[in-house]
Amino acid sequence: MLPSTMVEESTEILAHERVTESYYLLTLRAPGIAPRVQPGQFAHLRIWSRPDALLRRPFSIYQARGDTISILYKVVGKGTAALARMQPGERLDALGPLGHGFALPSPDGPEPILVAGGYGMAALYLLAERSPRRGIVFVGGRRRTDILCEAEFRALGWEVRPATEDGSYGVRGLVTEPLQVELQRHAAHRKLYACGPTPMLRAVARLAEAFGLPAELSLDEHMCCGMGVCLTCVVPVRTDGGWEYQRACTEGPVFDARQVLWEIPA
Structure with missing residues (x-):
């Protein structure tokens, strides 16, 4: 049973672009996850195109706007290499938002x-x-x-x-x-x-x-x-x-x- 602040959903890849030699920006439609995201939390993604990758991969949530979240990641192994080959329109199973994030600065604080x-x-x-x-x-x-x-x-x-x-x-x-x-x-x-x-x-x-x-x-x-x-x-x-x-x-x-x-x- 998932905590009330956490959602598992099938997300659609809306955009996926190479930012630099090794880094990629992935944007997902995730209406259940996006409104709940707090700074510093992460999403756990299951990469269906890797049947041997039984475990999800954790990724910091870079942006959360409307019903979308964005992931900025680096290709470091087989799982992220497989993720980098995925195209808009394909789907990823996502679990999130997860973890304890940052405390927001206060207007009159440090x-x-x-x-x-x-x-x-x-x-x-x-x-x-x-x-x-x-x-x-x-x-x-x-x-x-x-x-x-x-x-x-x-x-x-x-x-x-x-x-x-x-x-x-x-x-x-x-x-x-x-x-x-x-x-x-x-x-x-x-x-x-x-x-x-x-x-x-x-x-x-x-x-x-x-x-x-x-x-x-x-x-x-x-x-x-x-x-x-x-x-x-x-x-x-x-x-x-x-x-x-x-x-x-x-x-x-x-x-x-x-x-x-x-x-x-x-």
Whole structure:
């Protein structure tokens, strides 16, 4: 039995386009899911064209407008390669929206600072779109083609500061390096929101702690069921009595950075 906030439906592919060398934008008609989506939640898709792919694939919901949702994804394996070959008019079984998302910034609260690595931008777009105040988006990637959605975030009124490891665009280096410079310049009354590879999230958590800032992190964990049953996506988090495992698909994927244990105590 599905929770009342979750829907399983057969969705129609309305549009499917290649954005860069490895990234694709998929738009689905999902009237049951779209109105329920909160920033940071995800959808679990079953790819029918892969009969050997028994498990669904989790994807951050990039946009939710009217009766449609959009998924921005990267081809990383057989499942996403099969998804990339699907055409408008074909159908996908979708389950969503799933997970605990981001808390929206308040109009008079801390200035939001978003930090994204690669397709982490997809998980942050709805937050940026629905935030009552604008801030800065730090986005990083290995090279220029990994910098996604820059124009879309600028169109919302956000300042975008890119960084690439090879120096092909923006600042050369890791995205957390210009973030640290900015926080050294001014850190008071700011809050960090981040999504990306685990090493980046760990670095953001350390910066938040060093500067005494609140931070919310969307953890990128492997998932099977997406509903908290299989326990394959658990992460260690602090509790009043010590620590425990919590499920990234239900208690997360967004966690308070102060909760996350990056190393399990001996």
